[in-house]
Amino acid sequence: MRSARPLYAAFIFFVALAANLPHLLSPAHATSSRNWPTPPVSLDKQRVQISDSATGTTADHRKFEALKQPFTSGPEVTKACLSCHTETGHQFMRNIHWTWDYVNPKTGQQLGKRYLINNFCTNSRGNEGMCAQCHAGYGWKDENFDFTNQNNIDCLVCHDSTGTYYKTPNSNGSAACSVMFEGLAPIDWKKVAQHVELPKRANCGTCHFQGGGGDNVKHGDLSTALTNPPRELDVHMSPEGENFACTACHITREHVWAGSRYDIDPRDTEGVGKPGQRRDVASCESCHGLEPHPSNSIAAIKLNDHVSSVACQTCHIPTFARGGVATMIDWDWRTAGKTRNGEGYHEHGYIQGNGEHRYVYKSIKGNFTYDENLVPLYAWFDGQMQYTTIDTRFDLNKQPIAINSFTGSRYDGRSRIWPFKRMHTWQPADIGYGTLVYNHLWGEDSDSYWGNYDMSKSIAHGMKAFNLPYSGQFGFIETYSYWPITHMVAPKEQALKCSACHQKDSRLAGVSGIYLPGRDGNHWLDVFAIVALVSAATGITGHSLLRKFGHQGEPHA
Amino acid sequence: MISRFVLIYTRFERFWHWMQMALIFMLMFTGFAIHGIHHWVSFSTAVTLHTICALLLILLWIFAIFWHFTTGTWKHYIPTRNGIIKVARFYFYGIFKGERHPYRKAYWRKHNPLQALAYLSLKLMLFPVIWVSGLLYLLYFVWRDHPQAADWLYGIAMIHTGAAYALLVFVVVHVYMLTTGHSFVEHLRPMFNGFDEIELSAEEEAYLLRDQPSHIRSV
Numbered sequence: 001m002r003s004a005r006p007l008y009a010a011f012i013f014f015v016a017l018a019a020n021l022p023h024l025l026s027p028a029h030a031t032s033s034r035n036w037p038t039p040p041v042s043l044d045k046q047r048v049q050i051s052d053s054a055t056g057t058t059a060d061h062r063k064f065e066a067l068k069q070p071f072t073s074g075p076e077v078t079k080a081c082l083s084c085h086t087e088t089g090h091q092f093m094r095n096i097h098w099t100w101d102y103v104n105p106k107t108g109q110q111l112g113k114r115y116l117i118n119n120f121c122t123n124s125r126g127n128e129g130m131c132a133q134c135h136a137g138y139g140w141k142d143e144n145f146d147f148t149n150q151n152n153i154d155c156l157v158c159h160d161s162t163g164t165y166y167k168t169p170n171s172n173g174s175a176a177c178s179v180m181f182e183g184l185a186p187i188d189w190k191k192v193a194q195h196v197e198l199p200k201r202a203n204c205g206t207c208h209f210q211g212g213g214g215d216n217v218k219h220g221d222l223s224t225a226l227t228n229p230p231r232e233l234d235v236h237m238s239p240e241g242e243n244f245a246c247t248a249c250h251i252t253r254e255h256v257w258a259g260s261r262y263d264i265d266p267r268d269t270e271g272v273g274k275p276g277q278r279r280d281v282a283s284c285e286s287c288h289g290l291e292p293h294p295s296n297s298i299a300a301i302k303l304n305d306h307v308s309s310v311a312c313q314t315c316h317i318p319t320f321a322r323g324g325v326a327t328m329i330d331w332d333w334r335t336a337g338k339t340r341n342g343e344g345y346h347e348h349g350y351i352q353g354n355g356e357h358r359y360v361y362k363s364i365k366g367n368f369t370y371d372e373n374l375v376p377l378y379a380w381f382d383g384q385m386q387y388t389t390i391d392t393r394f395d396l397n398k399q400p401i402a403i404n405s406f407t408g409s410r411y412d413g414r415s416r417i418w419p420f421k422r423m424h425t426w427q428p429a430d431i432g433y434g435t436l437v438y439n440h441l442w443g444e445d446s447d448s449y450w451g452n453y454d455m456s457k458s459i460a461h462g463m464k465a466f467n468l469p470y471s472g473q474f475g476f477i478e479t480y481s482y483w484p485i486t487h488m489v490a491p492k493e494q495a496l497k498c499s500a501c502h503q504k505d506s507r508l509a510g511v512s513g514i515y516l517p518g519r520d521g522n523h524w525l526d527v528f529a530i531v532a533l534v535s536a537a538t539g540i541t542g543h544s545l546l547r548k549f550g551h552q553g554e555p556h557a
Numbered sequence: 558m559i560s561r562f563v564l565i566y567t568r569f570e571r572f573w574h575w576m577q578m579a580l581i582f583m584l585m586f587t588g589f590a591i592h593g594i595h596h597w598v599s600f601s602t603a604v605t606l607h608t609i610c611a612l613l614l615i616l617l618w619i620f621a622i623f624w625h626f627t628t629g630t631w632k633h634y635i636p637t638r639n640g641i642i643k644v645a646r647f648y649f650y651g652i653f654k655g656e657r658h659p660y661r662k663a664y665w666r667k668h669n670p671l672q673a674l675a676y677l678s679l680k681l682m683l684f685p686v687i688w689v690s691g692l693l694y695l696l697y698f699v700w701r702d703h704p705q706a707a708d709w710l711y712g713i714a715m716i717h718t719g720a721a722y723a724l725l726v727f728v729v730v731h732v733y734m735l736t737t738g739h740s741f742v743e744h745l746r747p748m749f750n751g752f753d754e755i756e757l758s759a760e761e762e763a764y765l766l767r768d769q770p771s772h773i774r775s776v
Contacts, residue, residue, distance in 0.1 A: 298605045301698075308701040411704045498600035503593055515711040518593040518600055522715050529722035536726045540733045546653045547737075 049245035051198045062194045071189035074138045075151040080193065082150060089150030091254040097136040098153065100124070102262045109387055111262050117390060117436045119403050119425035119479045120212035120331060121365070125390075126462050129171030130442035134207035141170040158203050159196040164188065167206075173442045174451025176344060201237060202227045204246040213365070214358070216325045220374065220421035221487040225323030225354070233323040235491045249282045258282040264484060266311065266383040266408070267416045284312040299498075309514055311416040313486050314378060315496040320421060320485045321372040324354030330369035331425040334476045337453040338363055344453065364441075364450045366426075376419030376485050378511050380408035383415075385482075390468060393434050400424065400478040410513035417511055421483040428455055430463075432471020438462035558661075559762055562752040564772035565667045570630070573621045574748055580614040581724065583607075588721055611691055618684070633667055634677045641670040652737060661756045664765075672734075675727075683723055690717040 061067055066080040082089050096102055100114035113131075117123045124131035132140035137152045139145065146152060156165050165187055172178040205227055212218030216225075225233055231240040236248070250259045259282025268283035271290040284292070285307075292312065293303040306315075321327040339345070344363030350370045351357055358370050385404040388394060394401050408415030430437050440462035441449045449458035455474060463470035501508040502518030509519070566574070583606060589595055590603035598606070625631040643659040648671070651659070660669035668676065693713050700706055735744040747753035752774060757765070765773040 298608045299601045302604055302608075305698045305701055308706070410707045413702070413704045498604070499596075502591075502600045503596075514707045515714055517591050517714065520711070520714075521592060521718065525715055525719055525722070529719075529725075532722060532726050533729070536729050540729070543652075544733075544736070 049198075049200050049243050049248075051245045051247040057197070061196050064194075067190070067193045069190065071193060073189070074154055074156065077189055077193045078138075078153050078155050079151050081155045081196075082153075088255060089153060091256070092136075092153055093147070093150060094254075095256045096260065096262075097257075099147070100135060102260075104262060106384060107386060109389065111387060111389075115389065116387060117403070117438070118212070118218075119423055119427050119481045120218055120328070121441065122333075122427060122436075123390075123438045123462070125438050126440050126465050127442040130169045130173060130177075132170055133167045134210075139170055155196070156192055157206060158199045160192050160203065161195045161197040161200070162192055163202065165192045169442070171442070172444055174444065174448055176451045177442070198245065199247055200245050208246075212328065214328075216321060217328045218423075219483050219487075220320045220327035221317065221483075221485045223321070223323060223325035223327070225325045226487065229323060231491055232494065233490075234488050236489055237487075241491070249287075251280070251282065253280065261484065262385070264381075264383040264385075266381050266418060267307075267414055288312070307416075309410060309416055311381075311418045313484075313489070314376075314417050314419050315500075316489050316492070317376070317419060317485055317487075318490055318494060318496050318500075319373045319375055320419070320488055321374050322488055322490075324352060324372070325356075326350065326352040326358060326370035326372040327374070327421065328368050329371050329374070329421075329423060330367075331365070331423070331427070332367040333425070333427045334366060335361065336363065336366035337449075337455065339453060344451075363453065374421070375507060377422045377482075378417055378419055378508055379406070380410065380415045380511065380513060381406055381418040381420075381484065382408035382412055384408075388436060388479075390436055390438060390466075392436070396431060396434050396477065400480045403479050403481040406482060417508065417514075419485040421485055423481045423483065425479050425481070426476045427479055428459060428474050429477040430459075430471050430473065431475035431477070432473035433469060435469075437470070437474065438466060438468065440465065558756040558758065560754055560776050561757050561762060561765075562774040562776060563664060563755040563757065563765065564751045564769075565662070565664070565753050565755060566747055566751040567628075568751070569620075569624055571748055571751055573617060573624070576617055577614065577621075580610045580617065581728070583610045584614065585721065585725060585728075588718075592718060608695065611695065615688070615692075618688075632665070634673050634680070636674050636677060637670050639670060641674070644669050644671045648737065658737075662753060664755050664757060664761050667753065667755075679727060683720055683727070686716060686720045687724065690714075690720065 064084065066083050069076070069080060071077050071080070092098055096112060099112065101110075101112035103109070104111055113124050115125060121127075121131070128135070128145070129141040132145075136154050136157060137145075138154055139152060154167075157167060164185075166184065168181040168184065169178075205222070205224060208219075208222050209215060209224050209226065210217075211222070216223030226237050229238045231238040235241040236244040242248070247257070250257045252258075258280050265281060265283055268281060268285035269290070270281070271285045272287065290307065291304045292307065293300040295301050295304070338361075346359045346363065347361040348357045349360030350368075352370065353372055359368065360370070361367050385406050386402075387404050388401055408418075428437055428439055429435065437459045439449060439455070440447055440458040445461075446452055447454075447457045447461035449455060452458070459474045460470060460472070496507070499518070500506060502516060504519055506516075506519055508514075508516060514520075587598065587603040587607040587610065590598050591600065591607060640660060647656060647659050658669075662669075666673075690713050694710070694717060697706070697710060700709070703709070735741050754776060762773070
């Protein structure tokens with residue numbers, strides 16, 4: 001069957017050509033303009049965000065006796081949830097929202113938020129009192145957290161539909177920090193517990209839009225602008241479009257989600273499953289198939305050829321950090337720790353598209369550079385990230401150090417050209433041993449950086465807490481991190497035009513391993529052609545001049 | 558021998574010639590747009606038109622090949638050494654002296670030996686190179702998933718581009734040749750009305766006058 005595919009494809013190609021001759025005379029954009037812009041979905045569909053197959057509900061949680069209690073804490077609510085959802089606790093404890101722990105089966109690398117170091121706030125390890133606000137559990141502030149107690153699961157952060165639920169740090173931190181979380185309105189636990197629904201964009205966004213310490217700081221393609229995005233920002237998530245909740249693509253089986261940065265499928269070759277078949281992938285192809293463009297014009301047929309080399313995101317996300325929320329592109333920890341009258345401070349300095357101010361300096365973090373509407377970096381990507389972990393020794397002379405490096409090429413049959421955000425940071429490191437460090441940022445003690453501003457103490461503390469080798473010499477190194485861009489899919493009429501890549505000095509100027517018509521050619525062939533043409537022209541000129549002035553005999557007819 | 562205007566380019570042959578000219582012109586224009594030499598049309602439009610023109614040209618060629626073989630016209634292109642030196646000498650020397658073109662078109666041989674050889678090479682060498690490389694290019698979707706596909710595409714594209722440049726040189730020389738021997742217009746006219754001045758034997762004239770009277774006119 002497989003061997004017959006090319007012939008079949010060729011047959012279909014020519015049949016499609018014959019059947020569509022009237023369309024073929026017009027290029028893609030003209031042909032499809034009749035369908036553009038994509039008509040909005042019906043109002044009926046807009047009421048509820050579209051999740052996976054669990055969309056809709058069969059129960060009214062207000063009627064459950066178990067939830068008619070005067071709850072005073074999160075774990076009490078969780079216990080009530082689990083009294084009906086008997087298997088959910090065990091199921092949930094397997095997913096990385098709970099474990100923060102992932103061992104890459106291919107590289108054997110110990111990954112997960114619990115262990116990794118990034119080039120934003122750097123490490124959660126040892127700072128769980130603050131960072132584990134985004135752990136889907138209650139009370140993780142140090143190594144003593146009980147990962148086996150299912151009552152510690154936080155159901156509400158994902159399932160609250162009232163918008164009144166919030167989380168605060170699990171430990172106080174330094175006095176200078178803890179004041180920020182005082183005076184918040186108490187949570188009405190009973191009300192929240194009785195108003196649980198499937199997660200909405202805002203639920204996931206509580207953490208995922210705020211990664212790196214603020215709105216869109218980390219990813220570049222995940223910001224609060226996606227809570228209620230206009231169609232131009234994200235055609236799938238917009239209420240004017242498909243009104244997808246995150247889980248419409250990040251589908252769930254037993255509280256385990258599809259689509260993780262730790263294990264990316266850069267090229268889905270399975271496409272749409274059979275009806276009713278579970279799609280355990282968050283790829284574009286799982287809905288749009290392997291021939292995603294309609295075969296109603298030559299340009300569209302040609303576009304389908306691109307799926308072998310180009311990720312959908314490359315053309316369909318023309319820029320990231322759209323929608324008025326900027327992303328951070330540069331972080332300089334070297335300037336952290338400046339104080340005024342012995343106190344930390346911050347400076348405004350960037351006004352983003354939606355009018356909000358962003359800090360460009362914070363004593364606790366250093367200097368930031370923000371930008372928005374960014375053209376991504378493009379590169380071949382095989383889905384495999386290689387992380388620089390706390391154990392990795394690197395050569396200090398080879399900076400910038402890639403926090404996560406990746407490989408890929410046209411030849412491995414798996415890679416495609418993907419868009420990335422590249423983050424540049426000057427961050428603390430052990431410059432004696434050439435390793436990254438666990439920095440003790442958050443704590444009530446006098447070593448924590450946030451409050452005391454002494455990095456020699458905070459790093460020494462952070463490394464000692466986990467029995468890690470530390471030379472005692474800290475300094476700052478330049479690092480890059482790479483973030484595959486996959487959200488903020490624009491409507492199709494705003495996808496990149498061919499010429500965005502098919503010309504000299506295009507977006508793909510730096511990508512090798514492909515023949516890109518319009519960009520590529522053979523210099524010597526072009527030179528040879530010019531020489532040949534010039535020779536022909538010279539020969540003709542010479543010949544005609546000789547004819548005009550050279551002949552002595554009678555002129556012919 | 559008698560000089561007469563005889564219909565030597567039939568309606569299909571003229572249609573074939575001018576359609577081919579128009580399609581090749583379009584293919585060159587759009588092909589060079591794709592290659593990035595000019596940006597007078599968008600890449601998408603260029604690819605669309607290039608593909609359509611290529612498919613039409615292939616269709617035309619299929620008809621033309623059939624026509625060549627069923628009508629026996631292919632015999633006009635059989636290479637011959639007879640007279641080729643004289644013709645070459647004319648273009649390289651005699652033409653400057655104002656000599657008369659040494660070749661006389663015959664009813665059964667409408668191209669001079671050098672011209673026939675040029676057209677034959679075009680048909681047997683350059684066109685097939687463009688055909689085959691272009692079809693492989695067009696059928697990229699069949700073999701695109703092979704890991705080496707990008708390298709092959711580069712090779713195919715370079716052959717295709719090289720052949721296109723060669724064809725461009727041919728076109729330039731071809732048009733210039735119209736100015737040699739007779740006047741430009743006299744060379745061009747037969748490709749419009751089909752009639753060219755031919756030296757006929759008495760038997761040929763008698764045959765034409767009797768059996769194909771519409772194919773012969775007096776000079």
